[in-house]
Amino acid sequence: MFKGKFIDNLPKIYGTYTGGFIVFIILMAIGEQAGMSAKVIGICFVAFTVLIYALIGYLSRTIQVDAYYLAGRQVPTVFNGMATAADWMSGASFVAMAGGIYFKGYGYMALLVGWTGGYVLVASLLAPYLRKFGCYTVPDFIGTRYGGNLARLSAVIVLTVASFTYVTAQINATGTIASVALDIPFNIAVYVGLASILMCSMLGGMRAVTWTQVAQYIVLIIAYLIPVFWISNKMGAGVFPHLMLADEVARIAELEAQFGLGSVKNSAADLKQVPKGLSGITKAHAEVNTTPWKFISLAVCMMAGTASLPHVMMRYFTTPSVKAARRSVGWSLFFIFLLYSSAPMLATLSKLSLMDPNLATGIIGKSISEVQAIDWYQNWNQANLMFVSDFNGNGTLELNEFFMGGKAVVLATPEIAGLPYVISGLVAAGGMAAAMSTADGLVLAISNALSHDIYYKMINPKAETAKRLLIARILLVLIGFAGATIAALEIQGILGSVIWAFDFAMSGLFFPLVLGVWWKRANAQGAVAGMLGGLAAGTAYLIAVRSGYPGFLDITQLTFGIVGSVVSLVLMIVVSLATKAPDAATQKMVDDVRVPSGKAILGRQH
Amino acid sequence: MSKQAQHWEKTRGLLFVTLAIWFVFSIGIFLFGAEMEASSIKPFGYPLSYYMTCQGSLGIFVILIFWFAGRQEKIDEEFGFSEREDD
Numbered sequence: 106m107f108k109g110k111f112i113d114n115l116p117k118i119y120g121t122y123t124g125g126f127i128v129f130i131i132l133m134a135i136g137e138q139a140g141m142s143a144k145v146i147g148i149c150f151v152a153f154t155v156l157i158y159a160l161i162g163y164l165s166r167t168i169q170v171d172a173y174y175l176a177g178r179q180v181p182t183v184f185n186g187m188a189t190a191a192d193w194m195s196g197a198s199f200v201a202m203a204g205g206i207y208f209k210g211y212g213y214m215a216l217l218v219g220w221t222g223g224y225v226l227v228a229s230l231l232a233p234y235l236r237k238f239g240c241y242t243v244p245d246f247i248g249t250r251y252g253g254n255l256a257r258l259s260a261v262i263v264l265t266v267a268s269f270t271y272v273t274a275q276i277n278a279t280g281t282i283a284s285v286a287l288d289i290p291f292n293i294a295v296y297v298g299l300a301s302i303l304m305c306s307m308l309g310g311m312r313a314v315t316w317t318q319v320a321q322y323i324v325l326i327i328a329y330l331i332p333v334f335w336i337s338n339k340m341g342a343g344v345f346p347h348l349m350l351a352d353e354v355a356r357i358a359e360l361e362a363q364f365g366l367g368s369v370k371n372s373a374a375d376l377k378q379v380p381k382g383l384s385g386i387t388k389a390h391a392e393v394n395t396t397p398w399k400f401i402s403l404a405v406c407m408m409a410g411t412a413s414l415p416h417v418m419m420r421y422f423t424t425p426s427v428k429a430a431r432r433s434v435g436w437s438l439f440f441i442f443l444l445y446s447s448a449p450m451l452a453t454l455s456k457l458s459l460m461d462p463n464l465a466t467g468i469i470g471k472s473i474s475e476v477q478a479i480d481w482y483q484n485w486n487q488a489n490l491m492f493v494s495d496f497n498g499n500g501t502l503e504l505n506e507f508f509m510g511g512k513a514v515v516l517a518t519p520e521i522a523g524l525p526y527v528i529s530g531l532v533a534a535g536g537m538a539a540a541m542s543t544a545d546g547l548v549l550a551i552s553n554a555l556s557h558d559i560y561y562k563m564i565n566p567k568a569e570t571a572k573r574l575l576i577a578r579i580l581l582v583l584i585g586f587a588g589a590t591i592a593a594l595e596i597q598g599i600l601g602s603v604i605w606a607f608d609f610a611m612s613g614l615f616f617p618l619v620l621g622v623w624w625k626r627a628n629a630q631g632a633v634a635g636m637l638g639g640l641a642a643g644t645a646y647l648i649a650v651r652s653g654y655p656g657f658l659d660i661t662q663l664t665f666g667i668v669g670s671v672v673s674l675v676l677m678i679v680v681s682l683a684t685k686a687p688d689a690a691t692q693k694m695v696d697d698v699r700v701p702s703g704k705a706i707l708g709r710q711h
Numbered sequence: 712m713s714k715q716a717q718h719w720e721k722t723r724g725l726l727f728v729t730l731a732i733w734f735v736f737s738i739g740i741f742l743f744g745a746e747m748e749a750s751s752i753k754p755f756g757y758p759l760s761y762y763m764t765c766q767g768s769l770g771i772f773v774i775l776i777f778w779f780a781g782r783q784e785k786i787d788e789e790f791g792f793s794e795r796e797d798d
Contacts, residue, residue, distance in 0.1 A: 211744070211760065211761070211764060214764035214765065215741075215764075217764060217765070217769065218737055218741070218764060218768050218769070219737075221768070221769045221772050221773075222733060222736070222737035222768065222772055224772060224776060225729065225730075225733040225737075225772050225775055225776060225779075226733070228776045228779060228780065229725075229726050229729045229730065229733075229779055230726070233783075347766065348755045349755070350757075351753070351755055351756025351757045352756065354757060354758070354761065355756075391757075391758055391760075391761040392748065393744040393745050393747070393748045393760050395744075397741055397742045397743070397744055400741050400744065401738050401741050401742070404737060404738065404741070405737075405738065408737060426794045427794060428780075428784055428787075428793065428794060431776075431779075431780040431783060431784075432777070432780050434776055434780075435773065435776040435777040435780055438772060438773050438776055439773050442769050442770065442773050445769055446765060446766045446769055446770070449761075449764075449765040450765075696715060699715075699718075699719055699722070700715065700718060700787070700792040701787050701792055701793055701794050702787075702791075702792045702793060702794050
């Protein structure tokens with residue numbers, strides 16, 4: 106079933122799958138009418154979708170190296186675009202992004218610009234050339250282009266640091282959603298999440314991850330868009346919110362003035378009562394509220410980080426040709442755009458639902474006791490995502506007396522706006538899909554680098570196929586468990602660690618990758634200095650800022666990649682020029698990478 | 712100049728154009744956030760600064776990548792470096 110013809114049948118297969126999923130949603134809606142409880146609906150949504158992914162993972166099992174590492178290099182452009190979009194959009198994009206926009210407005214939207222603009226760099230600087238190279242992993246490119254185990258090892262180190270920082274956040278997110286939807290304690294839910302992640306990747310490697318990611322994209326985009334369109338129509342804000350919310354944005358500004366946004370400051374004693382992690386609205390919705398440099402520096406870090414994160418890059422190794430790799434980047438960004446352009450709309454709708462006294466759902470300006478009696482307020486207050494308190498003692502809820510967690514914007518808005526519970530179940534399934542797909546891509550990127558680059562290329566080049574794949578699978582499970590164990594400790598928030606991952610990747614890999622294609626004179630010594638020096642400088646700056654050093658040029662712990670990558674670039678150029686130029690064979694290899702036609706540099710089985 | 716060198720020259724030219732457009736919409740316009748906000752240009756009624764961060768720049772990046780891919784394919788064909796379909 107999964108051979109040859111499978112590729113030709115893809116539109117039909119995923120069309121049927123999408124239809125089936127919609128039928129499932131309708132069945133759940135009927136179930137809700139018939140009296141199914143909210144909890145059962147939530148369990149059904151998460152369990153049903155996760156089982157489907159596991160089934161796809163099982164059907165895609167393989168014993169071929171080529172299929173395990175590269176999905177057989179036959180993933181069509183549009184489908185690879187969907188898989189990349191799921192790979193890319195993490196639990197953070199799905200659950201936390203709209204919340205970030207809701208609370209921080211314009212300053213936060215630098216992330217939207219950065220996380221999309223980075224794909225222009227991927228398409229023009231890297232993806233087609235790395236595809237032509239024919240490598241299995243990103244360190245495979247570094248190791249072959251520059252030559253030598255030291256360069257390969259350095260790339261594996263940077264990859265592991267960046268991807269591991271990222272993956273703990275994703276496993277954390279799957280745990281959060283599984284614990285809410287299945288009603289089990291978080292530190293058990295983390296391992297339930299891990300088991301689902303491993304089921305998708307262990308048997309079939311890249312091939313299984315590719316086909317589950319396509320399925321996960323379909324679930325997550327349906328789960329994100331339905332509530333946005335539904336709420337917008339229900340509120341009478343516009344049939345097509347993306348183009349029709351200008352009045353609502355203006356209305357929020359009006360209400361902000363009316364409710365005296367920013368004029369009343371909460372005292373420190375008052376704020377102590379507010380549960381950790383919740384915040385009030387303190388920034389205007391659409392106003393430019395940050396300096397150009399702060400906005401641009403954050404966007405630049407996210408863009409360069411996008412172009413250096415190995416789990417994204419390796420998706421473009423699976424396309425049938427160089428041309429397909431280029432187009433596939435365009436499709437990836439298109440599918441990402443569908444969600445990213447909806448997040449600000451959701452934030453707008455959510456904020457207006459809560460603020461506008463003309464709407465039945467508005468709570469600001471109502472009496473505190475009235476708000477505390479609302480069902481959804483009680484639910485989300487119990488989940489530690491909402492809080493009100495009458496600081497000034499006038500009995501009325503003021504704008505500065507309402508607090509919410511970032512996740513609530515996505516998770517609670519459907520309920521606030523009065524949508525049926527089936528939508529909340531759908532949103533939980535979407536969040537789970539987003540976090541699982543990214544976690545799968547990351548775990549696979551790390552274990553592939555360790556099994557292919559460290560074990561096969563450096564320790565035991567004579568290993569047989571069966572042994573290589575066995576090692577790859579064992580590593581996959583070990584890394585998954587390590588990630589889950591750290592996630593269970595709950596050290597960092599989801600979004601913070603995601604941003605760090607971009608900065609780590611940018612510090613160590615951006616220039617070594619780009620110059621590997623675009624500067625023939627770059628050599629192994631330069632690349633090693635660039636990778637290790639960049640990573641060390643970035644990390645040192647991060648640690649310094651976290652322990653109280655004020656930093657320079659307004660570079661914060663979110664933008665430390667600027668320090669790392671500049672050090673990396675300088676070291677790479679200076680050391681390369683101070684040492685011998687790469688030999689003729691390497692120069693020829695770079696020339697070959699620059700044209701799409703002809704054989705790949707590395708053969709199909711290497 | 713060899714065919715390959717010419718091909719690379721054109722490829723590099725396309726890269727510079729692509730990166731220039733990318734620079735304008737990812738960095739350039741955000742130097743003028745306050746000016747955009749005050750501007751009387753309001754796409755679909757949104758303040759320009761808000762619109763560019765929500766949709767404008769994002770959409771332009773999507774179009775830019777497809778445009779870039781199309782141009783690069785033309786360059787590859789011109790010099791006979793495109794891949795055979797049965798590859």
